Amino acid sequence: MDSQLLALIDLQGLDTRIAALEADAARLPKQIDAIHAALAEAKKTVETLRAKADTAKKDLRTKEKDLEVITAKRTRAEARLWEVKNNTEYSAVLAEIEAIKQEKAKAEEEILAVMELQERLAVDIRDSEARLKGSEAEARQNEAVVRKKLAAVEQELAGVRGERESRAREIPKSLLVDYEKILRARGGVAVAVVTTSAICGGCRVAIRPQAIQELKAASRLMVCESCGRYLYWQESA
Numbered sequence: 001m002d003s004q005l006l007a008l009i010d011l012q013g014l015d016t017r018i019a020a021l022e023a024d025a026a027r028l029p030k031q032i033d034a035i036h037a038a039l040a041e042a043k044k045t046v047e048t049l050r051a052k053a054d055t056a057k058k059d060l061r062t063k064e065k066d067l068e069v070i071t072a073k074r075t076r077a078e079a080r081l082w083e084v085k086n087n088t089e090y091s092a093v094l095a096e097i098e099a100i101k102q103e104k105a106k107a108e109e110e111i112l113a114v115m116e117l118q119e120r121l122a123v124d125i126r127d128s129e130a131r132l133k134g135s136e137a138e139a140r141q142n143e144a145v146v147r148k149k150l151a152a153v154e155q156e157l158a159g160v161r162g163e164r165e166s167r168a169r170e171i172p173k174s175l176l177v178d179y180e181k182i183l184r185a186r187g188g189v190a191v192a193v194v195t196t197s198a199i200c201g202g203c204r205v206a207i208r209p210q211a212i213q214e215l216k217a218a219s220r221l222m223v224c225e226s227c228g229r230y231l232y233w234q235e236s237a
């Protein structure tokens, strides 16, 4: 096979590897971001629950003070029962005490509801803190794995780029410029295979029988008439 064609095939192989490695090098940091985002979400869940518990605590304090006020009001009303002058006043104070009792029952019910909420929140906080702890350990592990992968990808990328550079030096400048132009214009594929199915491996357009004969002979560099990619012949794999 023509040595220039061989060099182009090699170069294409290296450029395809570089493109795949570059895609990995771009994708892996996003995985790390996703790991951090998931962890931040778990932290936020704990913080939100803690804030709710704080609110409940303040709410309870307010309601307990309200209850003290109501209790004092009842004591005063009961004391007034001894001071009333007639039955009408007596009935009025009794009605007042009855109303205060209801008020007190309602306040006690509310306090109970807040205490129940506090119990539920305490359980939720314990659960979410345990989950967060697990997530943190898992995230550390996952991030270490991804960072190791990323380092390996970057190392390999540097190696392949170096290989590519030295291989490119063996190709005449004008051919290399042409190859790189096609590479950019044709989605990273400048060299396409043609097998016994007789279609361009790049654009899937049929290759003329005469051109197939020339390709098999590989006496000169040929390009696809449809997409302009360099072509080479290979018996079906």
Ligand SMILES: [Zn+2]
Pocket (backbone or CB within 6 Å): 192, 200, 201, 202, 203, 204, 205, 224, 225, 226, 227, 228, 229
């Ligand atoms: Zn083509």
